[in-house]
Amino acid sequence: MRSRSRNDDEKLQRRNSILKAARKIILSKGYEKTTMDDIARAAQLSRGLLYVYFKDKDDIQMGLSVIAGETLFQRMQQALATTGTGIEAINALGEAYYQFYLQDHDHFQCLCMRMGMVNPKPANQENPTSTLLEMMAVEDKLMALMSSAVEQGLEDGTIDPDKVESPLQTAMFLRGSLHGVIMLQDSAGSSLFDRTVLDREELIRYAMRIASDELRAKPRRSTMPE
Helix, strand or coil: CCCCCHHHHHHHHHHHHHHHHHHHHHHHHCCCCCCHHHHHHHHCCCHHHHHHHCCCHHHHHHHHHHHHHHHHHHHHHHHHCCCCCHHHHHHHHHHHHHHHHHHCHHHHHHHHHHHHCCCCCCCCCCCCCHHHHHHHHHHHHHHHHHHHHHHHHHHHCCECHHHCCCHHHHHHHHHHHHHHHHHHHCCCCCCCHHHCCCCHHHHHHHHHHHHHHHHECCCCCCCCCC
16 A cells, blocks of 8 residues: 555645635535535635535535544544443443534534435435545444444343344434434524423433433342242
């Protein structure tokens, strides 16, 4: 495998600067209202040069999702370093996702933007761009990390096997349910929450606690006669 050249480094730096400029303008104007001309001006590049690095605006948005996903993955890995059991890992991953929302909101919004797009699945996957391949790889390793926590809990006895049909299915449910509750209380999300007297953080922690308690293996009662 050849070593990276100075030209490769310059291309990567230019690509990252485009994504940085794109993230700023997309989050301020909105994805639909942002044009490739807007991004080119923000990145101080010609429109033609922009297309050297990205196929289209959707490709740029996928690039933003890759960065956001990698950031979330690193947070989750760090959170797992302090856990000992599978159920502890599940709790730590939930907390990492919540802190990602609180502390790294721009990246969180980039992931949400991808999820909320009307047609987030690229039309042409027969000839995927490198950005699409990167995005799918990040999505896969995020879910693999969560699935492995469920598998660990099944192996160490801290997760009830009767509650898990498939570790991946459980991981998908955990991520989806927590994300849904986060979006329900988000100030930019549903107005339903604003009409209640509920505490935002308490709702999220309640959701995480309910999910954890449901999966947690219960102590078995002894059937031996006294």
